[in-house]
Amino acid sequence: GENVEQHPSTLSVQEGDSAVIKCTYSDSASNYFPWYKQELGKRPQLIIDIRSNVGEKKDQRIAVTLNKTAKHFSLHITETQPEDSAVYFCAASRKAAGNKLTFGGGTRVLVKP
Amino acid sequence: IAGITQAPTSQILAAGRRMTLRCTQDMRHNAMYWYRQDLGLGLRLIHYSNTAGTTGKGEVPDGYSVSRANTDDFPLTLASAVPSQTSVYFCASSERGAATDTQYFGPGTRLTVL
Numbered sequence: 001g002e003n004v005e006q007h008p009s010t011l012s013v014q015e016g017d018s019a020v021i022k023c024t025y026s027d028s029a030s031n032y033f034p035w036y037k038q039e040l041g042k043r044p045q046l047i048i049d050i051r052s053n054v055g056e057k058k059d060q061r062i063a064v065t066l067n068k069t070a071k072h073f074s075l076h077i078t079e080t081q082p083e084d085s086a087v088y089f090c091a092a093s094r095k096a097a098g099n100k101l102t103f104g105g106g107t108r109v110l111v112k113p
Numbered sequence: 114i115a116g117i118t119q120a121p122t123s124q125i126l127a128a129g130r131r132m133t134l135r136c137t138q139d140m141r142h143n144a145m146y147w148y149r150q151d152l153g154l155g156l157r158l159i160h161y162s163n164t165a166g167t168t169g170k171g172e173v174p175d176g177y178s179v180s181r182a183n184t185d186d187f188p189l190t191l192a193s194a195v196p197s198q199t200s201v202y203f204c205a206s207s208e209r210g211a212a213t214d215t216q217y218f219g220p221g222t223r224l225t226v227l
Contacts, residue, residue, distance in 0.1 A: 102158075
């Protein structure tokens with residue numbers, strides 16, 4: 001089955017700096033890669049996703065890049081703000097598996113004011 | 114509109130007891146999912162249902178069962194709880210169960226098995 005690895009497990013950045021989280025996946029048939037943000041004590045919420053036919057996608061301060069050849073994808077947060085402090089999860093799924101997501105282990109991001 | 118609700122919010126359970134975690138959605142989504150969240154392991158899929166009347170096993174199904182009698186409800190049952198089932202459980206739903214559908218999560222149930 002699919003295996004998703006996520007690094008780093010924790011990330012501390014100064015407010016205004018950028019944060020980058022990287023994920024690798026094992027199943028070359030995976031074609032959908034969402035990112036979820038989970039604030040302390042809250043539920044995970046989708047923040048951005050990318051499909052395998054696209055190399056990069058941006059939404060305001062966040063962007064995701066995908067390298068299908070290397071089987072890795074990354075989340076980039078620019079101009080970080082204290083409200084970006086949360087745990088971020090990457091995930092992967094493939095069309096044949098429907099909407100069954102395999103998640104990475106999560107990255108705890110702390111933005112220091 | 115409530116979205117997805119889960120009950121109870123938290124529960125402490127003696128090992129060997131039976132427990133049902135409830136999940137209800139009012140978005141008329143076809144697909145529903147149960148995950149457990151453990152520190153450092155992310156979210157792992159326990160069971161899923163693509164439509165009412167059907168269920169399937171996820172990554173970690175042992176010790177759990179589900180049913181999907183109607184569109185709105187997707188209860189998760191632990192027949193005989195063990196301490197390793199201590200975790201935070203999240204229910205989720207998606208509109209069609211298609212690979213690129215967004216999954217919407219409930220607020221979670223924190224379960225402690227002693």
